[in-house]
Amino acid sequence: MxxxxxxxxxxxxxxxxxxxxxxxxxxxxxxxxxxxxxxxxxxxxxxxxxxxxxxxxxxxxxxxxxxxxxxxxxxxxxxxxxxxxxxxxxxxxxKNAIAVAELAFGLILSLDRRIPDNVQQLREGRWNKKEFSEARGLAGQTLGLIGVGNIGREMIPRARAFGMRVIAWSRSLTPETAEALQIGYRATPLDVASEADIVSVHVALTPETHHLCGRAFFEAMKPGAYFINTARAEVVDEEALLWAVREKGIRAGLDVFSTEPAAAEGAFDNPLVHLPNVYGTHHIGASTRxxxxxxxxxxxxxxxxxxxxGHVPNVVNLAKRTPARYLLVVRHLDRVGVLAHVFDCLREAQINVQETENIIFEGAEAAVARIQLDSEPSAEVLRAIRSNPNIFSAVVMPL
Known part of the structure; x- marks a missing residue:
């Protein structure tokens, strides 16, 4: 290939x-x-x-x-x-879950200790221990996860190592799963936003998650809370986040932006990065060796x-459910032309095949074909299929 x-x-x-x-x-x-x-x-x-x-x-x-x-x-x-x-x-x-979780915690620590500002002032020749001695610390703080997939789950042991309490919402999270993960279950994203000291977003971008973190979400967050997004920019309404940073003192650590260049290098601007309470990185969450x-x-x-x-692991675009309404099961000798005969009969009847598989029995003498169809074959079509001497049986059942 x-x-x-x-x-x-x-x-x-x-x-x-x-x-x-x-x-x-x-x-x-x-x-x-x-x-x-x-x-x-x-x-x-x-x-x-x-x-x-x-x-x-x-x-x-x-x-x-x-x-x-x-x-x-x-x-x-x-x-x-x-x-x-x-x-x-x-x-x-x-495969990049650990790397993204590590960056998320890097952003959390940067916000809490104002590490980028420390570095900048040192490079400017300024010593300012007084201003930078007011970090909150992470121990005892509540981390709220929006999404508990591969990356969200990597956040949990890291939070625990810092002595943090974890609560979470995820589309697939149940109270039982939350209990097994030893985290607090919350029924909605707003429930997480209202309770967490630090919110970290780890959901895939889908039509359902577009602007999941909007004005209502940020209105629910505590004043001065930290907000981390290492997922996708479109999950967040950036105008709402701008409002939250300016009006509620939300501090944000972002690895993704709606205005990212298509190439790895290029000019960049976004109103969020000009705010003093926002730290950003260059969409590098997965970028560790x-x-x-x-x-x-x-x-x-x-x-x-x-x-x-011929199978593709991790394929994302196969139909979860096809229009198939009937299953045709054909037991037959493994001979040339048998399946062609079946498909010819279906074609003449204007019946469309949605999915098919042909399984060979030990010894390679016989096989069974499982054929999903969009409409039911008539008795006449079934008789035509069975007329082939290499076919043992042909039965149809509804799906």
């Missing part, structure tokens, strides 16, 4: 892909029009990206069958167009599995 890697990628990952027998084209400078041209020129089977945006024209430029995001989120990929073109989209969830090595290993694993089995 031919693999185009269009972002910086660990050498171990490139070596692993080549060891699989892949032809690897590595060009981390590709962006926008140059990436479209590269896809047309090389026509790869697989595209690997980190932060590079994958747009509809890119997906339409060649014969891609798989796009791998060397990271967790896939909001930089036009998943809808990929799905329409039958292109798998996969990611590497959880440990995390990138783990992600590279997972990318190689995805490609290996795809090459060997």
């Amino acid at each position: 031919k693999v185009l890697v269009a972002d910086k990628f660990e050498q171990s990952g490139l070596d692993g892909l080549r060891a699989l027998g892949c032809e690897v084209i590595y060009d981390p400078s590709l962006k926008e029009e140059s990436l479209i041209e590269a896809l047309r020129l090389h026509n790869p089977d697989i595209l690997v990206v980190r932060s590079t945006k994958v747009t509809a024209p890119m997906l339409e430029a060649g014969d891609l069958s798989l796009v791998i995001r060397a990271g967790a989120g896939v909001n930089t990929i036009d998943v809808a167009t990929a799905s329409q073109r039958g292109i798998y989209v996969a990611n590497c969830p959880g 440990q995390a990138q090595e783990a992600i590279a290993e997972e990318v190689v694993n995805i490609v290996r599995t795809y090459m060997q089995t």
